[in-house]
Amino acid sequence: MDTHHLASEPKSVAARQEPDSLSLFFLVFKTGLLTILTLGIYRFWQTTRIRQYLWGSTSANDSALEYTGTGLEKFIGFLIALVILALYLGVFQMLLFYFGLSMFNVSSSATNPTEQARYLVVVYIHILAVLPLLFYASYQKRRYMMSRTRWCGIRFSMEKGAWGYVIRAIGYRLLTVVTLGALAPLATFKLEQYMAERSYYGDARIKQGGSWPRLYSSLTHLFIGIVILLVCLGIFTWGYNGLATALLCVGGVWVAIGVVYYQVKSFAYMTSHKTLGEEVSFKAEPRTGAIIRIYFIAAVGMGVMSLFIIFIISVMTAIFDFGISSVTVGFIGAALSYIFLFLLFQAMKMVMITQPILGHYVQTFSIINPEPLHQIQQRQADDAVGAEGVADALDVAGAF
Amino acid sequence: MLQAQFFDGVTAYRHEVCISVLDDQQALVIHAESLADPVRWELADLRALRDSSSTKQLTLTRYVSSVDERDPARLIVTDNDFIAWLRATQPDLFRRDVRKRTWLRMAGWGTGAVVAIALMLFVILPGMANILAQAIPIEREVAFGKAVTQQIEWVLSSSNAGMQRCDSPEGVAALDTMLERLTAGRDMHYAIDIQVFGHSEVNAFAAPGGQVVILSALLEEAESPEEVAGVLAHEIGHVERRDPMRQALRAAGAAGLLSMVFGDLAGAAVVGEHLLTASYSREAEVEADRFALEMLATAEVDAAGFANFFTRIEGLEDGDIATPEHLSTHPDSSWRGTQAQQLAESQGGTTAILTPAEWAALQAICD
Numbered sequence: 231m232d233t234h235h236l237a238s239e240p241k242s243v244a245a246r247q248e249p250d251s252l253s254l255f256f257l258v259f260k261t262g263l264l265t266i267l268t269l270g271i272y273r274f275w276q277t278t279r280i281r282q283y284l285w286g287s288t289s290a291n292d293s294a295l296e297y298t299g300t301g302l303e304k305f306i307g308f309l310i311a312l313v314i315l316a317l318y319l320g321v322f323q324m325l326l327f328y329f330g331l332s333m334f335n336v337s338s339s340a341t342n343p344t345e346q347a348r349y350l351v352v353v354y355i356h357i358l359a360v361l362p363l364l365f366y367a368s369y370q371k372r373r374y375m376m377s378r379t380r381w382c383g384i385r386f387s388m389e390k391g392a393w394g395y396v397i398r399a400i401g402y403r404l405l406t407v408v409t410l411g412a413l414a415p416l417a418t419f420k421l422e423q424y425m426a427e428r429s430y431y432g433d434a435r436i437k438q439g440g441s442w443p444r445l446y447s448s449l450t451h452l453f454i455g456i457v458i459l460l461v462c463l464g465i466f467t468w469g470y471n472g473l474a475t476a477l478l479c480v481g482g483v484w485v486a487i488g489v490v491y492y493q494v495k496s497f498a499y500m501t502s503h504k505t506l507g508e509e510v511s512f513k514a515e516p517r518t519g520a521i522i523r524i525y526f527i528a529a530v531g532m533g534v535m536s537l538f539i540i541f542i543i544s545v546m547t548a549i550f551d552f553g554i555s556s557v558t559v560g561f562i563g564a565a566l567s568y569i570f571l572f573l574l575f576q577a578m579k580m581v582m583i584t585q586p587i588l589g590h591y592v593q594t595f596s597i598i599n600p601e602p603l604h605q606i607q608q609r610q611a612d613d614a615v616g617a618e619g620v621a622d623a624l625d626v627a628g629a630f
Numbered sequence: 631m632l633q634a635q636f637f638d639g640v641t642a643y644r645h646e647v648c649i650s651v652l653d654d655q656q657a658l659v660i661h662a663e664s665l666a667d668p669v670r671w672e673l674a675d676l677r678a679l680r681d682s683s684s685t686k687q688l689t690l691t692r693y694v695s696s697v698d699e700r701d702p703a704r705l706i707v708t709d710n711d712f713i714a715w716l717r718a719t720q721p722d723l724f725r726r727d728v729r730k731r732t733w734l735r736m737a738g739w740g741t742g743a744v745v746a747i748a749l750m751l752f753v754i755l756p757g758m759a760n761i762l763a764q765a766i767p768i769e770r771e772v773a774f775g776k777a778v779t780q781q782i783e784w785v786l787s788s789s790n791a792g793m794q795r796c797d798s799p800e801g802v803a804a805l806d807t808m809l810e811r812l813t814a815g816r817d818m819h820y821a822i823d824i825q826v827f828g829h830s831e832v833n834a835f836a837a838p839g840g841q842v843v844i845l846s847a848l849l850e851e852a853e854s855p856e857e858v859a860g861v862l863a864h865e866i867g868h869v870e871r872r873d874p875m876r877q878a879l880r881a882a883g884a885a886g887l888l889s890m891v892f893g894d895l896a897g898a899a900v901v902g903e904h905l906l907t908a909s910y911s912r913e914a915e916v917e918a919d920r921f922a923l924e925m926l927a928t929a930e931v932d933a934a935g936f937a938n939f940f941t942r943i944e945g946l947e948d949g950d951i952a953t954p955e956h957l958s959t960h961p962d963s964s965w966r967g968t969q970a971q972q973l974a975e976s977q978g979g980t981t982a983i984l985t986p987a988e989w990a991a992l993q994a995i996c997d
């Protein structure tokens with residue numbers, strides 16, 4: 231609750247994240263190039279080095295976070311996941327294909343009802359087969375990252391519990407879908423609570439306070455956006471197309487902003503109601519406007535960059551059009567420019583979107599009453615065999 | 631004596647410490663009132679954290695044999711001269727220590743992963759594809775084949791604006807005559823459905839369920855109806871051996887696997903898929919050739935046309951960049967031509983497959 235303005239305000243320390251954007255850009259670019267040169271194998275080391283950098287630039291109370299994971303253990307985790315998933319997914323896909331249920335032989339645009347039904351069945355079977363793995367991967371990823379994070383020399387950690395998370399995640403998500411999103415706050419709250427309450431810093435456990443109905447206020451803007459879209463649908467059926475189109479745009483943008491608003495506000499609520507041990511608590515005050523501004527600036531920046539590149543390419547083509555001696559030279563040129571652009575935009579995305587958003591969440595985070603932290607004791611190292619291999623194999627590893 | 635910060639790795643308490651290097655330059659000692667005893671770290675065991683964003687400070691730890699090969703204690707030094715001195719004198723400062731048996735584990739799991747993937751790609755998927763291709767109901771295969779042909783038509787028309795289906799009645803009649811002559815007296819699994827698409831590439835394919843597509847350039851380039859008959863017999867060979875279905879089944883399984891191995895490096899996955907297809911299909915091509923030669927022999931069609939066709943394909947290939955055989959989906963053309971030539975020389979009485987009028991109608995099927 232926002233009672234911190236009272237006179238007896240406890241001491242608090244703010245977190246900071248101050249990376250050097252230029253060196254982060256070159257780190258991402260350089261490791262991205264190595265990833266391409268090694269046919270993707272270096273990507274485990276790339277992620278690890280980016281995390282080391284981001285963690286190292288994040289501090290609270292003048293003490294930086296440390297990331298102790300290694301590319302090698304991530305690679306081994308990936309190999310382990312590959313052995314298991316190779317057998318599972320390969321056989322699964324083929325059986326679906328045999329029963330005529332593969333994505334290959336159904337179409338979403340089929341006109342007869344049986345074909346449509348078959349298409350839906352295929353979609354649901356795929357979701358059912360892969361979804362548990364995605365939830366499993368997201369728990370394991372967070373667990374691995376916690377176990378490889380230290381602050382003041384003390385380890386973070388998360389208990390085992392990925393399959394329990396899978397069952398709850400499927401249950402709560404299903405409930406959300408069945409209630410047309412009305413129970414989304416319940417899912418958000420319970421799933422975060424499940425992860426948070428299995429988390430430790432040293433020997434101190436995290437507790438999740440608060441209650442899920444309080445998350446409904448975070449849905450405000452999403453709700454307004456949906457109402458606008460519904461009104462728009464009504465007007466459209468009455469035949470006022472111009473007005474409906476205008477409303478459609480407004481409603482669409484409002485929904486998009488509403489989604490960001492929900493993410494930001496629910497994160498703030500959940501974080502501000504966590505406690506570590508008995509006395510240490512947190513405050514998170516991220517702002518939706520700041521996040522949207524980051525996206526906006528990035529969109530403008532990358533857009534300008536794209537225009538510039540299109541200009542360069544058309545000039546180059548005009549110059550070399552007569553000069554390209556063979557198809558091979560042209561092909562190699564195209565491949566090299568594709569690789570360069572891929573690396574450029576990967577690095578730009580990190581520096582203009584991923585890190586700024588992470589940074590905003592960090593900068594608006596503070597620890598309230600940090601004094602008892604000094605008594606926290608070290609905990610045993612957690613081997614976390616398998617690292618986040620499933621997430622890496624299924625390519626849900628995210629930006630870092 | 632230098633000022634520094636020290637976390638002992640046991641509690642989160644920050645010790646404000648003084649550090650000094652012993653006279654023999656072998657170790658540094660960390661003193662503080664808050665520490666029960668001074669801590670001694672051998673200089674050779676010192677390790678610094680890498681990829682740090684801060685250039686003003688260095689976080690030190692110590693090599694020990696543990697889960698992550700590091701002492702949990704951290705020493706943060708900010709003195710520039712001391713940092714420079716450490717960098718200059720300690721060669722192992724940024725060494726990455728790897729736990730014993732890590733390489734062994736990696737080799738073990740790496741082999742496991744390679745074996746699992748290879749087993750899937752080269753044994754289980756092809757094996758299952760064989761079984762399933764035999765077991766799949768014909769109607770479903772035909773429906774799938776029609777969808778594939780449609781897809782091919784769509785892809786071709788996007789690269790060639792004037793693409794159309796060619797079906798002049800006389801041309802279709804000539805194709806039917808050719809097909810009847812080739813398949814007469816044979817027990818066929820599939821009803822062959824031949825389509826001609828107007829396209830400038832010399833090519834023909836077989837899709838699942840008896841669908842055969844011939845591109846019009848092949849008809850125009852062919853010097854005799856026997857050449858076309860050879861190509862058609864080859865494609866019928868694929869159809870009867872259910873190669874297209876097997877290929878599709880195998881690809882369905884392999885696509886997921888390859889995208890897992892290469893992550894979001896889509897290009898590498900596509901190249902991998904191509905290499906894989908190439909290795910499977912070369913064998914299938916040899917078998918289809920054998921089938922075609924046998925079919926031509928039975929139907930008493932002169933195989934010299936088929937041989938001639940390969941000789942000319944070779945001429946076309948020479949003009950372009952030559953594809954090494956293991957990268958190509960088809961066996962070496964000169965070898966295939968020789969096979970056909972040998973048959974042609976041993977053949978006794980052959981009769982023309984189409985009359986000149988029928989052949990002219992077939993070549994004009996798109997007009």
